[in-house]
Amino acid sequence: MTCGKTKAKALCENVLAPYSVQTHVDYIKENELHYSLTSDASNKGTIKCFPIVLRYFHFEEGVKHALLDFYSDSNEKSEAITNQLLSKLEMSGLDVKKMSAYATDNASVNYGKHNSVYQKLKLAQKDVLAANCLAHILHNATRYAASNLDIDIENVVLKVYSHFSISASRTAQLKEFCEFVEVEECNLLRHVVTRWLSLLPSIDKILNCWRPLTSYFQSLGEEECSKMLWKCFGEDGNEVSEMYFLFLSHILKVFSDCIEALEAKSFTPLCLRAKKYVSERYDFSENSFHSKVSKLGLTTAVSYGEYSDAVQACSLKDIDTDGLYEEYGMVESILSSSEMEGCHSEERYLKLFSKAEVPLVNLRKVSAYIFSIPCSNAHTERVFSMMTSAWRNERNRLDVDSVKAELQICVNFTFECTDMYQRLLTNKKLLEAARKGQKYRK
Known part of the structure; x- marks a missing residue:
């Protein structure tokens, strides 16, 4: 039994996981595609884990994501993170200039103006964008705006849950109060401070059993x-506190549904403060990079001049x-056809490439x-989330490499x-590596 588990582990770590990465890397390299890197950090007990995810555009399948690597490192400084990112790229054979x-996330270690990961990555690829x-x-923005309220609702929610x-006895007492006032027993939800939008369901739970x-x-x-x-639930401030909870419950729903709600004029106390936070940090003018690049989505009528300006901004x-001008002229009729109605940007480009009679080399690059x-x-x-599911308490003896292989x-x-079965059967190198217990090599 142990031998079988060992072989299965070796098959995952040495064959299937490297092969799963190589298929994505090969497509990127063969088509000379641009790609982005996304990363973050999370703890599993005392282990600090960092996934590195590739994102690229597949001309037949659309946007693709691939887990390039998953490693642990106790050093969370920007220099260590940057070195790891560049090292993993070099090992994969991907060109850093195509990043x-x-x-x-927007932590200072990632996007600070002076000594951040982003600033260090710009030394290797000066045109890399901060996404x-x-x-x-x-x-x-919502946290900054809500700080203007008289009651720190986030802390109230945390303290109520805590x-x-x-205490099981306190929970039992609350249940008795629920039964007395004929309110359905409420299970209070935990709010995670790093996930502001988890506040809304926590607030709604408290409102359901406010009495x-x-x-x-x-x-x-x-x-x-x-x-x-006591300030929140005491006799003097109870009604005012409930109004704040009701107000924030309504507003957070608007924020969570759509970022455009930041411009809503009917919610000025919160929205204007949130809008101020965002506008001070990000450029929304017509000449900004984001405004120009939005033209490339092709979801609205765009002239070649606007499209060309957007390409130059990139x-x-x-x-x-010259080739881009010719290609754009060829596809204008396809873009205005009825079958493009209701399609989002990704679908529009995929349909262009499938219907065009010429390769559209420049539009593919864009x-x-x-x-x-x-x-x-x-x-x-x-x-x-997948890591949490795979690295459960009953599997706490897993090492990082095993978790990485499963996730990849x-x-x-x-x-x-x-389809997967057929792919594996037709890959002779992969089958040979599996038989001999070797690592998969291209």
Whole structure:
């Protein structure tokens, strides 16, 4: 039994995992594509883990993500992270000059003006973009705006959850208050401070059992409550506090649905402050990089001049402008056809390439660049979710390499089982490596 587990582990780590990475790397290199790197850090107990995710555009399948590596390192300084990123790229054989963007959360170690990972990456690739995570921008903007409220609702939510989570007897007492006021028993949710949008469901849970919570804390009295909880649930401030909770519950729903809600005029107390935070840090003018590049999405009518200006803003040096002009003229009729209606940008480009009678070399280069740039760090966050599922308590003896192999296989292979089976059978080098227990080599 142990021997079988050992062979399965060797097969995953030495054959399938390297093969899963190589298939993506080969496509990028063969087509000379731009790619972006996304990364982040998370703890598994005392182990600090860093996934490195590639994002690129496949001309038949659309945007693709691949887990290039997954490593542990106790050193979280910008120099150590940068060295790891560049080292992993060098080992894979990918050209650092083709790295279009670097995406991660907006911590100063990643995007600081002087001694950050991004600034160090620019020394190796001066045109690399800082693909700030929109989810984190929204997270920071809402937190900054909510700090203007008279009550620190985030801390109240944390304290309420903590008060009951550490004591079964307190939970039982709250249940009795719920039954007395005929409110369905509420299971309070934990709010994670690094995930601001987790605050909304936590607030809604508290609002659902506001009456029993108020009765419970008032029954304890001011001396037995923390000052913050008494200010919120005590007799003097209870109604005002509830209004703040209701207000934030409504506004956070708007923020979580769409970033454009930051411009909503009907919610000025919170939105204007959030908008101020965002506008001070990011350029939204018509001449900004993001405004120009939005033309490349092809979701609205765009002249060749606007398209050409957007390409120049991307600093793409290997574009033949005369060839791009000819290609754009060829596809204008396809873009205006009825079958393009309702398609998002990625689908439009894929249809162009499938229907065009010529290779569209320059448009392929443009699409490969713009779709390699991520708008958030969500895919890396998904890797952490998968890590949590794979690295469960009952599997706590797994080492980092084993976890990395499992994650690479799960993330990098997206085929159906039958397709995957056929692919493996036709790859003689992979089968040979599996038989001999060797590492897969191209």
